[in-house]
Amino acid sequence: MTTYQVEQSPSTASAVPPAALEAPPCLDSWLRLGRVFPDLRIHHAAPRTGSGWTTAAALAGDRSALEAMIAFDERLGLDLYGAPTRPDVTAGFSLHRYAWPVSLAFTLPWLLERRVPVLPPSRVSINRTTGELTARPAGFHCLPDDPAAGRPDALVVPDRPALDAALRTALAEHFAPLLDSFRPAVRRGPRTLWALVTDDVVDGLWYVAGLLGEEPRAVAALEALLTGDAAAAPFVGTPGFRGTDGARARTRVSCCLYYTVRPTELCVSCPRAQ
Numbered sequence: 001m002t003t004y005q006v007e008q009s010p011s012t013a014s015a016v017p018p019a020a021l022e023a024p025p026c027l028d029s030w031l032r033l034g035r036v037f038p039d040l041r042i043h044h045a046a047p048r049t050g051s052g053w054t055t056a057a058a059l060a061g062d063r064s065a066l067e068a069m070i071a072f073d074e075r076l077g078l079d080l081y082g083a084p085t086r087p088d089v090t091a092g093f094s095l096h097r098y099a100w101p102v103s104l105a106f107t108l109p110w111l112l113e114r115r116v117p118v119l120p121p122s123r124v125s126i127n128r129t130t131g132e133l134t135a136r137p138a139g140f141h142c143l144p145d146d147p148a149a150g151r152p153d154a155l156v157v158p159d160r161p162a163l164d165a166a167l168r169t170a171l172a173e174h175f176a177p178l179l180d181s182f183r184p185a186v187r188r189g190p191r192t193l194w195a196l197v198t199d200d201v202v203d204g205l206w207y208v209a210g211l212l213g214e215e216p217r218a219v220a221a222l223e224a225l226l227t228g229d230a231a232a233a234p235f236v237g238t239p240g241f242r243g244t245d246g247a248r249a250r251t252r253v254s255c256c257l258y259y260t261v262r263p264t265e266l267c268v269s270c271p272r273a274q
Contacts, residue, residue, distance in 0.1 A: 026135075029112045042133045054069060088185065095179075103200050117170065141156075206222070236253050
């Protein structure tokens with residue numbers, strides 16, 4: 001998209017404003033999230049353990065940590081639905097309830113600040129009870145005209161398409177080991193799991209952008225990000241938006257399996273209803 005192109009500006013990296021050095025990259029976007037959606041708060045902090053906290057690295061590499069999170073969702077399912085859910089459905093819900101908030105740690109700075117944090121599993125933790133995340137980027141991708149482009153942790157890319165590619169890579173590198181860990185419990189193949197992540201990337205940003213008054217901008221950005229071709233792999237399909245402002249809808253590329261709990265209450269974006 002031509003509006004995404006930027007001119008090279010070598011001089012911008014030579015002098016870094018003090019404010020750009022003091023504020024952690026991406027923090028402003030995370031703070032804005034907390035103000036419009038208090039149920040989810042992202043802290044710029046090292047991974048935490050104990051008191052409800054689980055690190056993403058543990059979920060990816062420690063079977064007991066993963067089983068504990070799925071058990072949390074088993075109890076939650078009993079509270080919400082009054083009956084146990086199928087084990088694979090429970091695991092799928094658990095993966096969704098991880099992927100939806102964690103993807104926002106990446107996509108909101110990309111949308112609002114044109115920055116993409118580098119957040120491998122070793123840099124993230126989640127507290128399902130309190131609705132909190134910690135994220136401490138190992139670096140961040142940005143454009144040449146970014147005020148923080150001269151920071152030592154800045155990874156400057158030439159234009160907006162390159163920034164979009166950096167986002168896809170950062171998301172894929174974070175989620176790949178998590179999907180490998182969840183896969184036996186969810187009992188789905190890689191394509192289905194990546195479709196679930198694709199939906200959570202789209203739905204999370206779409207929802208929060210609406211709260212921020214940025215829905216049209218988010219829709220255009222997501223359509224440029226997820227093109228459904230080989231360049232967007234391993235993500236599956238396109239955002240599939242239809243309609244106009246105030247009446248926009250989409251159909252998911254994956255099934256959330258909510259129909260197994262409430263057969264008569266299909267979600268509005270359910271592919272089974274299309």
